[in-house]
Amino acid sequence: MNPNSRAFLQLPQGTESFYLEEALEHEETVQGLKKFFASWGYLPVQTPVFDFYDIYRPFFDHAAAEKIYRLVDREGDLLMLRSDATLFLAKQLGRLENSSLPLRVFYADTILRHQDAEDISRNEFYQIGAELIGEGGSFADLEALMLLAGCLQTAGLEDYRIHLGSREVFGAALPDTDDKQAAAAVSLRDAPALEDILSRAGCEKEKAGFLVQLFLYIGDSGGLEELAARGKARGYINCDLEKALDYLSLLWAQLEELGVSGLFRLDLSETASQGYYTGIVFQAYKEGIDSAFASGGRYDKLLARFGFDAPSVGFSLMLSKIENFLSGIHGPRQRSCESAGGKTFAEAFRGAEEKRKSGIPVVIKGNPA
Amino acid sequence: MSPERMAGHPLSLALPKGRLFNQALEHFAARGLCVSPPDRELIVTDNKGMLRIFIVKNSDLPVYVSHGIAGLGICGSDVLYESGGVFFELLEFSFGSARMCLAAREDHDQDAAIKHLKVATKFPVFTRNFFNRRGIPVEIIKLNGSVELAPVLGLAPYIVDLVETGSTLKANGLKIVEELENTRVKLIANPAYYKVHYGEVDTFVGFLKERA
Numbered sequence A: 001m002n003p004n005s006r007a008f009l010q011l012p013q014g015t016e017s018f019y020l021e022e023a024l025e026h027e028e029t030v031q032g033l034k035k036f037f038a039s040w041g042y043l044p045v046q047t048p049v050f051d052f053y054d055i056y057r058p059f060f061d062h063a064a065a066e067k068i069y070r071l072v073d074r075e076g077d078l079l080m081l082r083s084d085a086t087l088f089l090a091k092q093l094g095r096l097e098n099s100s101l102p103l104r105v106f107y108a109d110t111i112l113r114h115q116d117a118e119d120i121s122r123n124e125f126y127q128i129g130a131e132l133i134g135e136g137g138s139f140a141d142l143e144a145l146m147l148l149a150g151c152l153q154t155a156g157l158e159d160y161r162i163h164l165g166s167r168e169v170f171g172a173a174l175p176d177t178d179d180k181q182a183a184a185a186v187s188l189r190d191a192p193a194l195e196d197i198l199s200r201a202g203c204e205k206e207k208a209g210f211l212v213q214l215f216l217y218i219g220d221s222g223g224l225e226e227l228a229a230r231g232k233a234r235g236y237i238n239c240d241l242e243k244a245l246d247y248l249s250l251l252w253a254q255l256e257e258l259g260v261s262g263l264f265r266l267d268l269s270e271t272a273s274q275g276y277y278t279g280i281v282f283q284a285y286k287e288g289i290d291s292a293f294a295s296g297g298r299y300d301k302l303l304a305r306f307g308f309d310a311p312s313v314g315f316s317l318m319l320s321k322i323e324n325f326l327s328g329i330h331g332p333r334q335r336s337c338e339s340a341g342g343k344t345f346a347e348a349f350r351g352a353e354e355k356r357k358s359g360i361p362v363v364i365k366g367n368p369a
Numbered sequence B: 001m002s003p004e005r006m007a008g009h010p011l012s013l014a015l016p017k018g019r020l021f022n023q024a025l026e027h028f029a030a031r032g033l034c035v036s037p038p039d040r041e042l043i044v045t046d047n048k049g050m051l052r053i054f055i056v057k058n059s060d061l062p063v064y065v066s067h068g069i070a071g072l073g074i075c076g077s078d079v080l081y082e083s084g085g086v087f088f089e090l091l092e093f094s095f096g097s098a099r100m101c102l103a104a105r106e107d108h109d110q111d112a113a114i115k116h117l118k119v120a121t122k123f124p125v126f127t128r129n130f131f132n133r134r135g136i137p138v139e140i141i142k143l144n145g146s147v148e149l150a151p152v153l154g155l156a157p158y159i160v161d162l163v164e165t166g167s168t169l170k171a172n173g174l175k176i177v178e179e180l181e182n183t184r185v186k187l188i189a190n191p192a193y194y195k196v197h198y199g200e201v202d203t204f205v206g207f208l209k210e211r212a
Helices: A006-010 A018-038 A051-061 A062-066 A086-093 A117-120 A137-155 A167-173 A177-189 A191-200 A206-214 A221-233 A238-258 A319-325 A346-358 B018-028 B058-064 B078-085 B124-133 B147-153 B167-171 B191-209
Strands: A050-052 A071-072 A078-081 A103-110 A125-135 A160-165 A264-267 A280-286 A294-298 A312-317 A339-342 A362-365 B012-015 B043-044 B051-056 B074-077 B088-092 B100-105 B119-120 B138-142 B157-165 B173-184 B185-189
Touching: A018 A103, A018 A125, A018 A137, A050 A051, A050 A160, A051 A086, A062 A137, A062 B185, A071 A280, A071 B051, A078 A206, A078 A264, A078 A280, A086 A103, A086 A312, A117 B167, A125 A137, A125 A319, A125 B157, A137 A160, A137 A238, A137 A294, A137 A312, A160 A167, A160 A238, A167 A177, A167 A191, A167 A206, A167 A238, A167 B051, A177 A191, A191 A206, A191 A312, A206 A221, A206 B157, A221 A238, A280 B191, A312 A319, A319 B100, A339 A346, B043 B100, B051 B058, B058 B074, B058 B078, B058 B185, B074 B078, B074 B191, B078 B124, B078 B185, B100 B147, B119 B124, B124 B138, B124 B157, B157 B173, B167 B173, B185 B191
Parallel strands: A160 A264, A339 A362, B012 B051, B012 B074, B119 B138, B119 B157
Antiparallel strands: A050 A078, A071 A078, A103 A125, A125 A312, A160 A280, A280 A294, A294 A312, B043 B051, B074 B185, B088 B185, B100 B157, B100 B173
8 A cells, every 4th residue: 555545545524525526516506506695685705714713712612612623823823713604704794884784795615623423424514604784673584584495495405494493482481590501401302401490490380391392392383372372371471472472473474474484393492502692593404414404593692792783693504414405506417528629729629619609518639649 | 193194204213232122122012013023134114114223233323313314212321421412312211221330349448438440431431520520530441341351350440330230240259339320211313303203203202101
C-alpha cells in the first residue's frame, strides 16, 4: 500500500464531498431554491467561515460545544468554524440600521461540525434557510411557514409534515418551572418527568395531568381546541395560555384557508432545542429520515444579544438530509452526453456549439494530433 | 387505529439477542402477538403483521434506532445510558430489570473507605459518572464480556456489572460490594420516527400496556 494512502482515503469527521452527477444535482437544487427565495423578495447573505468563539459560547450547551471545530488565530484569539448559519447571521444583522427593516434574507452555506462515527448519518453539512427580520405577528409567522412549504415543494419533496409548536404556550403553561428541565421533558415527551417537575412546582395532580396531555397532543386544530375547552372548564388555562392557544388556532385557520393544513400538525412538544425561540417553533419530518430535516421559529430577543433589537422569524433546512428524496428541480440522472469531433479543433468546436443549441450537453471529442 | 388496521404498514422494532429477546416475545405472546422463534434469520415478522423485527446485538440496538433503521427498540436503561443517544421512552416493562452492582473478590474488606477505584466494566460511562458524582476518581478498564474474570486474574480489583441472581459472582469467588442502581427495560423510539408514525406507535404502546 502506498504510504500516503491513509491520508487520501480518510475523511475528517464532519466533512463530505460531492462527485459528478451528485454535485450537479446539489448545485441545481441550491440554484432552484435561491431563485425561489428571490421570487419572495429575499436577498442573499453570506456569513463568514469562522468567527470569535467567545461571542457564541453562551448559545451552546456542553454537547453542542464539543462538536465545534476551534482554532487559534495569529493574535492568540480562539476562533470557531461556522457550525450554525443562523447564529453567524444574527451577529451580522446586529450591524444593521433600523431604517432598513423589515429585511428578508436567505443563505445557503456549508456548515462544519464534528460528527461521531455513530452520528454521521445526520448529514448536517449544508444549511439553506431564510429569515424575516423586523416583523412580528401572524403575517410574518405564516410567511415563514409558507416559505418553508414552498421551498420543499420547489425542491420536489413529498410526504413530509411540519410539526408546529409554540414557545409562548410553553411559557404560559409552565411559568413556575425550571425552564431547561421542563423544555427537555416536553421535547422528549417524557410524561413522568414532566409530572414530577409540575408536582415540585406545586401544581395539583389533575392540572398536571391535563398539562401533560396538552403537551403530548399531536393533531389538527379541532382536537387541540376540544382539549383546551376541557381545560378551560376546569380552570386550568390562564389568560396567557388561552391567548397563545388562540394564536395557534388563528394560524391554523389561515393554513386551512390556503388548503395546506394537511402538510402541518400542531404538536406542543415542539419547544425547540435552542433556548432563544420566543414564539412559534417548528420542525419538519419525513419517513426514512432519521431526524428533523428543517427547523425554525420566532426569535424576538436573539438579535438584541448582538446589539440590534428586532422581532424575527426564520428557518433552516439541512439540505443533505433530503437530497436523496428530491425530484423537483433536477431531472432524472443523466450521465451520457453527445460528442462532436472534426479534423481541426475549430471544426469540432463549431459542431459542438451547433448541437448545444438544442440544450444537449456536448463534449469536444479527441485530439487527432 | 386498531392493530388489524396497522397490518401492511408494520412498525420496525429492534430487539436484542438473548434473554431480553425471549422475555419480549413472551410479553407479546401473552397479548396474542406471536412471533415464531427464528432459526438463523435476523429479520422476522409477527402473526398480525404489526411488526418487522430486527434482531441485533444488545449494545448495537441504540445505534439502529438512532439512525432510524429501526423506528422502535426494546432495550435496558443501562445500554441506553451508555449510548448517550436521544430517544423517546414510551413504556417501561415489568420484566428484565436487573441490579447494576459494584463487586469485588470475597476477601475484599467491606468496611474500607473507597478513595480511588480501578474498575473493569462493560459500562464505562455509567461507572465514571456514578462515582465522579460521589467525588471518587475512577480508572476504567473497558471489557466486552466475562467481566467476573477481572478481579480473579488481577486485571482490576473491582467490577461494575449487571447482576440478576448473583450466582455467577459467587461461582467466581466474588461478592457484591454495593448495589448502585436498578436498571429497567424500556420501549424506545427514534424521535423523528415517532413524529411520522405517532398514531400507529401509540396504538402499539396501548396494546403492550393491556393486561395479559
